[in-house]
Amino acid sequence: MGAATHSRTHDHGHSHACRADPGTMVSRAETLCRARGVQFTALRREVLEAVAASERPPGAYDLAERLSRPGRRVAPVSVYRALDFLMELGLVHRIASRNAFVPCAHEHGAGENVVFLICRTCGGVDETTSPEVETSLGQTLARAGFTPAHSILEVEGDCGTCRRERAAGEA
Amino acid sequence: MGAATHSRTHDHGHSHACRADPGTMVSRAETLCRARGVQFTALRREVLEAVAASERPPGAYDLAERLSRPGRRVAPVSVYRALDFLMELGLVHRIASRNAFVPCAHEHGAGENVVFLICRTCGGVDETTSPEVETSLGQTLARAGFTPAHSILEVEGDCGTCRRERAAGEA
DNA sequence: GCGAGGTTGTTACAGTGTATCACCCCGCGA
DNA sequence: TCGCGGGGTGATACACTGTAACAACCTCGC
Incomplete structure (x- = not known):
């Protein structure tokens, strides 16, 4: 897609990798949170990384499943809370027509x-x-x-x- | 709202009545259905009238409830089917950010x-x-x-x- | 009459989102 | 040190939105 589009899907020859570099997103998040005096907790970081790392916009339940492991279950409600937080900061957007979430590529x-x-x-x-x-x-x-x-x-x-x-x- | 906006909420002094005249909507629907050779059934008419008559965009479950009476229950699934039909014809639109439906004021x-x-x-x-x-x-x-x-x-x-x-x- | 296609009824279920309460952790002041 | 308070998380339950599958029905044309 064009240069003006802040492409997140880059030139994918359908070898999709990530839509936004998780590391970069996390850095932005840390800066923002420090500036606002709010906490950037582990869960919030993980949710942000997961959104940033997926090729296609995941739903909240996808994220919950992806973050859960044998020893540790992440409930959808926790994901929603983290997503609300991240949307508040403008780091994530919601796609209304898909009930899905994308990392925000812009400042x-x-x-x-x-x-x-x-x-x-x-x-x-x-x-x-x-x-x-x-x-x-x-x-x-x-x-x-x-x-x-x-x-x-x-x-x-x-x-x-x-x-x-x-x-x-x-x- | 301005003249160019095909206002549906008219000049409401908050005495909202209807957003689109149900009778007019039904006429348009009948014409369209005849032209396309599809059926404009009683249920479809009732759903269209209910959408047209409500001041604020109703959800599918609202409509189901509104059309149900002691002797006759209209299940949400039936409403969805009617709404799909009406959207196909362009008589109704869905508001994605609200999970609600509005009658289409335009031709x-x-x-x-x-x-x-x-x-x-x-x-x-x-x-x-x-x-x-x-x-x-x-x-x-x-x-x-x-x-x-x-x-x-x-x-x-x-x-x-x-x-x-x-x-x-x-x- | 009778078959075919479309419409509706019914049930069940999947997916999406929120309310509520308990618990935990951490910092802060008494 | 203890207690207290607030934000964050876990857990359960629930409400709301939408779809799948199948049976029954109705109508239209043959």
């Missing part, structure tokens, strides 16, 4: 909107920002007399890689 | 995107279209090399009426 400015590009073939999700959309949406809302607090924009379709692969397959 | 062209304006105060949902957003989103997607199939855009905030009411209340 957002506050209130900045993002566009999620959800590939229906490979299941990957890319995240991008768009000033044009931002301004045109602002105009539309103003015309409607609506004061936005928060918005979600999710597009389902085919990412460039999958489209090319399909075209090659059909040839 | 859409196919593939036309809509913007949902969800008021967090009164819970009403308005629906509008925006050519500007459409084109700017198209540009963004093209730049990302992404082929869209379908997109959702939901904005949560305060509608004009509620904002004015709040301002008046604070004064």
